[in-house]
Amino acid sequence: MKILVCISHVPDTTSKINFTDGDSKFDTNGVQYVINPNDEFGLTRAMWFKEKQGASVDVVNVGGAETEPTLRKALAIGADSAIRVNTEAKDGFQVAKELAKVVKDGGYDLVIAGRESIDYNGGMVPGMLAELTNANFVTNCINLEVEGTNATATREIDGGKETVATSLPLVIAGQKGLVEESDLRIPNMRGIMMARKKPLNVVDAANAEPETASIKFEKPAPKGAVTLVDAGNLDELVNLLHNEAKVI
């Protein structure tokens, strides 16, 4: 089985979010970048398929050279090779079209992406990629088993979960549950050394056009001070929630 794991290069979850250039660009100053957490759960599940079922695992990112350390980290975790599509990621549709070319050229059976990136939260690339490559698609995936060309997956739904039967070629959008947090792997020295020798292929973009454009960013209005209620006077809290906040 040939697996492709899509890796988004995103600010660490503790990053301060600021903007520059008239609030049109994300301020990368002092920001640490990581593998998108939803993608890392998928990468870790892919490692399981590699070790138990002999799958090959490539990773891919659509972006500039600045994303290569993130791809190297994925190689250090255990992916066999990396592909970087050399173009700026502008919107979900454009990224999906670039990835579709990589999937077709590489003949991948299973594509594992994250439910959403934690920066733009578009939640659209995996589904678009599935549709563009004529593959089956399962989102919010919290369990995945593959036997031959048949797959069983569990998807989180509002208020529960749903188990589905499907088949390769398949795209899944993973999240926590696909593996547990404790299953995530921190690259060891040997992995980091080996990653330096693994191929990281830079490929030309298909020059897909975006269909949306980011104009500017805004930050939420600063929050007013908290109203403290004495623990011995909870009638006041009920009163405030009813009469002031009007939420009960």
Added chain:
Amino acid sequence: MSVLVYTESENGKFKKTALEVASYAKAVATQLGTTVTAVTVNAADTSELGNYGVDKVLNVTNSTLEKFSAKSYAAVLKQAAEKEDAKVIVVSQSADSKYLAPLLAVGLNAGYASNVMEAPSSTAPFTVKRTAFTNKAFNITTINTDVKVVGLSNNSFGLVESSASASSEDFSPTLPEAGVTVQSVDKATDTVTIADAEIVVSAGRGLKGPENWGMIEELADVLGAATACSKPVSDLGWRPHSEHVGQTGKPVAANLYIAIGISGAIQHLAGINASKVKVVVNTDPEAPFFKAADYGVVGDAFEVIPTLIEKLKAFKAANA
């Protein structure tokens, strides 16, 4: 042309988010000077939709659609959009609608903006405000294609009633091979889900162990609320992953979010930021959550919560 809206139903009854996306579609249609067409699947009575601005309903009744399939539902909406010559298609951000929207966008060659918060600030160019960086910021985005798909964040626009009546016609689209077949659904039917809840009661490590969740469930029960938890609590296995809210968990956009024994890590606050009113109960007055909350109680949850339950029961009894 019209604005097309997918109004989701469950067991024949419309979800609150369906009425919200209908209200939103009406606002967009008014800006564009056109009408609203809703698509329903196996809904029993569609007359309610007129109260939220829908002019026309396309009723799809098909037993193979009883179990959700993103591909089939996307095909239904694509054919409805083509039939109505719709230029804007509005969906909610329920699990199912988020699943089908990217497929629909590809099918219609449409630009798609998800997590949209407000009616468009302009229709030419079509400009929307959406959340990004997990609610730490907003992103003003234009959709530049002829046909546009808008995913409206739950509980962002609200319900807007209008006194119209919707005409209704049957619609029988052709269905594709689904490719993904539902085998089983495991869903609690008697509890409120985080996605649909107006009130969410959430607890963290301050509760000391899973055996202490009884009072959290009781508080949720009194308020008709959903229960949720912090990331450490789900990582420790005290509560299921499905209750984890935050940056890598579920987003919460409730009217009232009550956080008990949760210190308020930046990742947690990001996930709940879209909630309107936040109440925090914590023993530590320095907990970062107090800076993000509207109302705070510094105190021991094991004393505060049982008392609060009694006070709320008395309030409910007095206001019943």
